[in-house]
Amino acid sequence: MNFFAVPTRRGLLFLLLTLAALAVAWMNPGLITAFTAAMFAAILLSSFFMAFFSLAGIVIERKFPDTGYCNKAFYMDTVTQNRLFLYRQEYIITENLPFILSGQYAFVIPALAPREEKLLSFQICGEKRGEYQLEKVFLCSGDPLGLFRKKKLFRLPARITILPRLFPLSSLAVINRRGGLPHPEGRMLGHAGKGQEFFGVRPYRAGDEVKHIHWKSTAAKGRLMVKEFEASAVDQIVILLDTEKKMISMETCDNNFEFLISCANSIAEYLSGRYCYLQFFAAGEEKGELHFLSGDASSVKGRIQQLLTNIQGSKQSFSTLLSLAAEQIPHGSIVYLLTMSPEELPGYIGILQEQDCFCFWLYAPAENFPPVEKDKPRVLDRSRMKERLKTLPVDVVTADFTSKAEELLKSGNPYEKI
Secondary structure, eight states, X not given: OOSSOEEOHHHHHHHHHHHHHHHHHHHSOOHHHHHHHHHHHHHHHXXXXXXXTTTTTEEEEEEOOSEEETTOEEEEEEEEEEOSSSOBOOEEEEEEOTTSTTSEEEEEEOOXXXXXXXEEEEEEEOOSOEEEEEEEEEEEEEOTTSSEEEEEEEEEEEEEEEEOOOXXXXXOHHHHHHOOEEOTTSOEEOOTTOSSXXXXXXXXXXXXXXXXXXXXHHHHHTSXXXXXXXXXGGSEEEEEEOOBGGGSOXXXXXXXXXXXXXXXXXXXXXXXXXXXXXXXXXXXXXXXXXXXXXXXXXXXXXXXXHHHHXXXXXXXXXXXXXXXXXXXXXXXXXXXXXXXXXXXXXXXXXXXXXXXXXXXXXXXOGGGSXXXXXXXXXXXXXXXXXXXXXXXXXXXXXXXXXXXXXXXXXXXXXSOOO
């Protein structure tokens, strides 16, 4: 906080001009020189006092959201009030925001009438995921001539979490291929007699086994009723996320690592509306450390989101993650492999397929997410990527900085894999 109003660049020049006028009046006394020096001094002093009291009686209150998503705008509401019986000129509100690339935002607060209170909404777009603690808000004003400025500090603590980007998924490719009957409440239900756990009873449909008729319900309803079971096809879903630091592209936000994190977050969000058991694996920063979360998709989604919000690059390779997670992947699972490197993947996928697992491999190499250079467009050599894919013995869905994750996860690879 500046207790005194400090001169601007224009104010410094005017101050030097005033000192020069006073010096001339001192050396050459006269009516004109004295009047000129007095006029400059009066303007300087009046500007100083107007700037000094420009923020007196101004109070602000912040209404900050608890969460936001990367690349999605949200509103920061600010209530500002003029407690004096005087009109107040426009002033500027600024704050350091570590979750945006510029690091700081600034907005103009319009002029206030006496005792007026205004609610102002400022649109902010989060660009860096994470949990942030905010403390200081600054108000800046000055005199009408712009010779002095006054800065006032307000301590308004707030905490905000910027979650990874969320892609609007309407379906997932592998789950679509596994089939299943959608229940109105989001559960995937099997035919009568197929499945693991009893779900309930329903009217008989063609293809249901007679031995699973529920006779008590049939007698009560007056029509054939059968036992229904939860479909085992979508019981187990596994997400493995590559976090190897050396495979991350040089771009700050729009890189391959952030893309895969957003994909993992979107998959978890989509699955939370379905009845399935979800497991999530990612390598930790320390050697041998493993992040492992599991549970019903609707209950584990929040913990996965929190982990993805704060997770950073690791020194451990994806092959290390595979070795740590191998024994915990259930037989017959749907496995999403979100990687930045093809290391050991083809052989590992073959092992999973032998265990009746369905694998969806999403590959986001660093060269597909080149850093943004000033005045230069981001260029991608697609022909080189096609040649590289030919060397892989298994199908892979490849992503780049132009990819739409919702399309990749729904229908597969945009590259023509031969």
